[in-house]
Amino acid sequence: MRQNPSPRGLLTGRRRAAAAATAAALLLTGCASAATTASGRSPDASGTPGSCGTPPPTVPGAPQPAGLAQGGARITSIGPLCAEYEMTNPNGEPYDVTVVFGVPAMVGGGLENQSRSVIALAPGATERGRLVYPGATVRSGTRPQPRIVTARSVPTAEAPDTGGPCPSSGLRLYADEGSAAMGLRAVGVHLRNCGTATVTLEGYPQVQPLDAGHKPLDGVRVLRGGAEIASGTGADDPPRKIALGPGEGARSVLVWRNTTEAGTPRNAPYVRVRATPDAAPVMVTPELDLGTTGRLGAGAWVREETNDTASARPAP
Known part of the structure; x- marks a missing residue:
């Protein structure tokens, strides 16, 4: 990888x-x-x-x-x-x-x-x-x-952040470094509830690939789940409603292939992500090199263990 x-x-x-x-x-x-x-x-x-x-x-x-x-x-x-x-x-x-x-x-x-x-x-x-x-x-x-x-x-108002004061939305969202092998790419999108209220996640994040000028990239299909791209990427879990309490975290996976055949390769340095339809957007930079496939799989939210979650739980 x-x-x-x-x-x-x-x-x-x-x-x-x-x-x-x-x-x-x-x-x-x-x-x-x-x-x-x-x-x-x-x-x-x-x-x-x-x-x-x-x-x-x-x-x-x-x-x-x-x-x-x-x-x-x-x-x-x-x-x-x-x-x-x-x-x-x-x-x-x-x-x-x-x-x-x-x-x-x-x-x-x-x-x-x-x-x-x-x-x-x-x-x-x-x-x-x-x-x-x-x-x-x-x-x-x-x-x-x-x-x-x-x-x-990235617009400062949409910049991802894992530290400092909790955003007014009560949610932190950021992307990890990701991994790639044999043309298959995967990047994790992490969400943490740093607020005081429980947030309900409805299956999938909203994902919009953007070009180098921060404009929506034409000709890209955003798929629900990663099954059409590859199996075993972490984007295969079925969608479910998650009640994310204070201190708890969730994770989605973006998966794509850098396969280049006939046609024009598509690159999307940026992706605008909304955790829920009414959430404020966050712009991450996964550097999508989609080749000529024009497909991006976005996995459903799954609960993720975080330091905040662990510290919030009582000791056994």
């Missing part, structure tokens, strides 16, 4: 904990300017634009290659030891943004990933930062080629 790449867990409930960890690591490496920040706060003064090197070469009148610009993110300067970037929110509401950059690795001459996140980037705002290459200086006479691997964003 293959562990999914880091963008699959974009700004999930771990995003604030990850932000703190990233900031601490960057402080230790002298690169605090690239840490996760909130909208409206500029990075450390050491990240002054242009101080790392020169703007990347471009063709006049042509758009920047995807490796240099993607999803509102752009590499603005490249030097022998570091590069600089900016992330802009073109939307009309705050967005949580995560960009994965590939930078020259310490050994092997390849690239290694560095991730940068911004929480609640205001509409029209731009966040700038610096990427410091790990290890020693780049060989003389070579020009480093950092690139943007992925750029993902």
